[in-house]
Amino acid sequence: MSTELETSLPSVRQVQTLIKDGNEVELKLVTGDLLTGKVRWQDPFCICLLDHYDQPTVIWRSALVYMKPKQL
Amino acid sequence: MSTELETSLPSVRQVQTLIKDGNEVELKLVTGDLLTGKVRWQDPFCICLLDHYDQPTVIWRSALVYMKPKQL
Amino acid sequence: MSTELETSLPSVRQVQTLIKDGNEVELKLVTGDLLTGKVRWQDPFCICLLDHYDQPTVIWRSALVYMKPKQL
Amino acid sequence: MSTELETSLPSVRQVQTLIKDGNEVELKLVTGDLLTGKVRWQDPFCICLLDHYDQPTVIWRSALVYMKPKQL
Amino acid sequence: MSTELETSLPSVRQVQTLIKDGNEVELKLVTGDLLTGKVRWQDPFCICLLDHYDQPTVIWRSALVYMKPKQL
Amino acid sequence: MSTELETSLPSVRQVQTLIKDGNEVELKLVTGDLLTGKVRWQDPFCICLLDHYDQPTVIWRSALVYMKPKQL
Numbered sequence: 505m506s507t508e509l510e511t512s513l514p515s516v517r518q519v520q521t522l523i524k525d526g527n528e529v530e531l532k533l534v535t536g537d538l539l540t541g542k543v544r545w546q547d548p549f550c551i552c553l554l555d556h557y558d559q560p561t562v563i564w565r566s567a568l569v570y571m572k573p574k575q576l
Numbered sequence: 577m578s579t580e581l582e583t584s585l586p587s588v589r590q591v592q593t594l595i596k597d598g599n600e601v602e603l604k605l606v607t608g609d610l611l612t613g614k615v616r617w618q619d620p621f622c623i624c625l626l627d628h629y630d631q632p633t634v635i636w637r638s639a640l641v642y643m644k645p646k647q648l
Numbered sequence: 649m650s651t652e653l654e655t656s657l658p659s660v661r662q663v664q665t666l667i668k669d670g671n672e673v674e675l676k677l678v679t680g681d682l683l684t685g686k687v688r689w690q691d692p693f694c695i696c697l698l699d700h701y702d703q704p705t706v707i708w709r710s711a712l713v714y715m716k717p718k719q720l
Numbered sequence: 721m722s723t724e725l726e727t728s729l730p731s732v733r734q735v736q737t738l739i740k741d742g743n744e745v746e747l748k749l750v751t752g753d754l755l756t757g758k759v760r761w762q763d764p765f766c767i768c769l770l771d772h773y774d775q776p777t778v779i780w781r782s783a784l785v786y787m788k789p790k791q792l
Numbered sequence: 793m794s795t796e797l798e799t800s801l802p803s804v805r806q807v808q809t810l811i812k813d814g815n816e817v818e819l820k821l822v823t824g825d826l827l828t829g830k831v832r833w834q835d836p837f838c839i840c841l842l843d844h845y846d847q848p849t850v851i852w853r854s855a856l857v858y859m860k861p862k863q864l
Numbered sequence: 865m866s867t868e869l870e871t872s873l874p875s876v877r878q879v880q881t882l883i884k885d886g887n888e889v890e891l892k893l894v895t896g897d898l899l900t901g902k903v904r905w906q907d908p909f910c911i912c913l914l915d916h917y918d919q920p921t922v923i924w925r926s927a928l929v930y931m932k933p934k935q936l
Binding site: 585586587590606 | 651677678679681683689691692693694696703704705706707708710711
């Protein structure tokens with residue numbers, strides 16, 4: 505994997521939009537955990553999620569399964 | 577993995593056809609989850625699925641196990 | 649992984665032979681699923697299996713565990 | 721993966737800050753294990769965690785799921 | 793991964809010796825399965841195991857956990 | 865992954881020290897197995913562990929989760 509994110513790719517852009525708009529997401533991980541929060545940043549290895557108390561969780565991309573808008 | 581999809585490959589073309597035709601698929605994931613929906617887009621890292629309410633789920637390729645036509 | 653299959657490798661040739669001969673195989677996946685069918689095609693990312701109703705299942709290579717001749 | 725860490729990436733810098741500051745973290749692993757400790761070093765393949773008895777645990781990056789500040 | 797095996801590496805040579813000597817091994821897989829048999833061939837993607845009935849099982853390297861001499 | 869180990873990396877050097885000193889380690893694997901023994905050799909794909917009967921177990925790096933000194 506390159507150490508630069510291809511901002512032209514839909515998957516990269518979608519995460520950038522989420523960071524800008526601050527909408528909440530649900531992230532399913534390989535362990536079966538389902539995390540909820542706002543995406544703060546992404547880089548080629550990780551995605552950072554902020555929970556309701558603004559605590560950051562750094563998630564490795566290799567552990568990501570899916571991401572979707574938080575169900576209201 | 578290159579950041580361009582090789583559209584000559586059967587697996588890439590098959591997903592492109594699904595996007596164009598809008599047929600529903602079942603996607604099995606490494607967590608054992610089975611998601612159902614229509615494929616909206618693909619890029620080298622992810623596949624995006626739309627559920628019955630048109631809510632998008634972005635799925636990482638590393639988490640994909642198999643894909644088949646939805647059983648009627 | 650290159651986007652061309654090295655047809656000189658035993659593992660690639662063995663799958664090619666299965667496609668040509670149409671013999672049934674059992675495929676074990678990382679989820680523990682055991683699929684049965686005939687191999688229709690392979691590319692660098694996926695293998696496609698046809699079940700008894702000729703329904704195709706596209707399986708990602710990253711999810712493959714083992715393949716063996718179907719037990720009679 | 722290159723054998724040099726890109727210190728300009730947020731995920732790499734965040735771990736460097738943790739090493740310098742000595743704050744405790746929780747590390748979730750693909751096995752479901754949750755390890756607690758201080759990060760001692762990182763390299764492109766592993767992260768080393770020190771537990772309360774200063775015993776080192778070398779963790780492979782491929783097994784990392786998420787990292788967050790230890791809950792007080 | 794290159795499409796040629798580095799025969800100078802201990803892990804590659806050890807498997808080559810097993811093929812030549814025909815000793816039985818136990819192979820643990822990511823699914824938790826423990827397979828027993830003789831190694832017939834290896835290539836950069838797979839290892840082929842023969843069971844007691846000389847039936848071949850092609851195992852993907854990504855699914856390998858450990859290999860040891862069969863306990864007598 | 866290159867087919868040469870970067871001996872300047874802490875994770876590689878730490879394993880080299882373990883080989884030289886012959887101290888026992890605990891190795892956690894993706895299957896949840898916890899193996900105990902002395903490290904005999906490493907290469908870019910595998911690590912070899914010797915148990916109390918000097919039986920070798922070849923472990924694939926992709927299956928490694930963590931390594932720590934054996935608890936006395």
